[in-house]
Amino acid sequence: MIQTHALNKTFGKLKALDNLSIDLQAGSAISLIGPNGSGKTTFLKCLLGMVIPDSGQILFQNKDIAKDYTYRSQIGYMPQIGRYPDNLTIRQLIEMMKDIRKGMYSQLDEELIHAFALESLFEKQMRTLSGGTRQKVSACLAFLFNPPVLILDEPTAGLDPLAAEILKEKIQHEKRKGKLILITSHIFSDLEELTTDVMYLMDGKVQFYKTLQELKAETREDKLSRILARVMSRESKDGQQLKPFTQSIHQQRVIM
Numbered sequence: 001m002i003q004t005h006a007l008n009k010t011f012g013k014l015k016a017l018d019n020l021s022i023d024l025q026a027g028s029a030i031s032l033i034g035p036n037g038s039g040k041t042t043f044l045k046c047l048l049g050m051v052i053p054d055s056g057q058i059l060f061q062n063k064d065i066a067k068d069y070t071y072r073s074q075i076g077y078m079p080q081i082g083r084y085p086d087n088l089t090i091r092q093l094i095e096m097m098k099d100i101r102k103g104m105y106s107q108l109d110e111e112l113i114h115a116f117a118l119e120s121l122f123e124k125q126m127r128t129l130s131g132g133t134r135q136k137v138s139a140c141l142a143f144l145f146n147p148p149v150l151i152l153d154e155p156t157a158g159l160d161p162l163a164a165e166i167l168k169e170k171i172q173h174e175k176r177k178g179k180l181i182l183i184t185s186h187i188f189s190d191l192e193e194l195t196t197d198v199m200y201l202m203d204g205k206v207q208f209y210k211t212l213q214e215l216k217a218e219t220r221e222d223k224l225s226r227i228l229a230r231v232m233s234r235e236s237k238d239g240q241q242l243k244p245f246t247q248s249i250h251q252q253r254v255i256m
C-alpha cells in the first residue's frame with residue numbers, strides 16, 4: 001500500500017533518515033520502535049508529506065506522493081503533540097475539519113467521540129483543555145473520516161488508563177477491518193495485542209523489519225514487551241549482537 005525507496009532526510013549535519021526502503025502492506029499493524037531521536041516521527045511525517053525528504057521516493061497505492069497530494073485524505077494521523085487554533089471550541093474544530101474534508105469521505109466515524117464522552121466538552125476552547133483531553137481530540141480527528149490508513153504517533157501518551165484502554169480497543173477494532181496501522185510507542189505493553197510487524201529504527205536506519213511470529217521464534221519469547229526489551233538491550237549493548245537480526249533484513253518488505 002505504501003512503499004518508500006531510498007528515503008533520506010538530514011537536518012543540518014544530522015542524518016535523520018538514512019536510505020529507508022520499506023514496503024507497508026494493508027492489513028498490517030506495524031509497531032515502529034527505536035530510541036529517542038532515531039527518526040520515527042520524521043519517517044511518519046515524510047509519509048504524510050509534512051517533512052519533505054532530501055532524496056528518495058514515496059509511493060501510496062503505486063502513485064508518487066510528490067505528484068499527488070490527494071492521498072492524504074486516506075490517512076488518519078494522530079500526532080505526538082496536537083497543535084490546534086487556540087480559540088476554537090472542540091465543536092468548531094471538528095466542524096472545520098468536516099468542512100475541509102467535504103466530499104473526500106464517505107462515512108463519519110464518531111465512535112471515539114462518544115466513547116470519550118467528548119460531547120460534554122464540545123463548547124470548551126482548545127486553549128483551555130488539559131493535555132490528555134487534547135490527545136482525545138487528536139484521536140477523534142484521526143479516526144473521524146474512517147481512513148484506510150492510520151498513523152498514530154505515541155497515541156496513548158498522556159491519556160488516563162481508561163481513555164488509553166478505549167483507544168487501544170478502537171485501534172484493534174480498525175485493525176480487524178484490514179486497515180494499515182502504523183504506530184509508535186515507548187510503552188510496549190500498549191503494542192502487545194495489536195502488533196503484526198515490528199520495524200526497529202536506529203540512527204535513521206532500519207535495523208530490522210519483521211513479523212511478530214519471526215521475532216517470537218528468534219527470541220523464544222512470547223510477550224512482545226519481553227521480545228522488544230531483549231532486542232533493544234542487545235542492540236544498545238553491543239553492535240555485533242545486531243547481526244542475527246540485520247543479516248535477515250533482506251526480506252521482501254525491506255526493499256533493497
Ligand SMILES: Nc1ncnc2c1ncn2[C@@H]1O[C@H](COP(=O)(O)OP(=O)(O)OP(=O)(O)O)[C@@H](O)[C@H]1O
Nearest residue numbers: 011012014016034035036037038039040041042043
Ligand atoms: N525540524 C527539525 N529540525 C532539526 N532537527 C530535527 C527536526 N525534526 C527532527 N529533528 C531531529 O531528527 C532526529 C530524529 O527525530 P525524530 O523526532 O524523528 O525522532 P523519534 O524517533 O521520533 O524520537 P522520539 O522517540 O523522541 O519521539 C532527532 O535528532 C531530532 O532532533
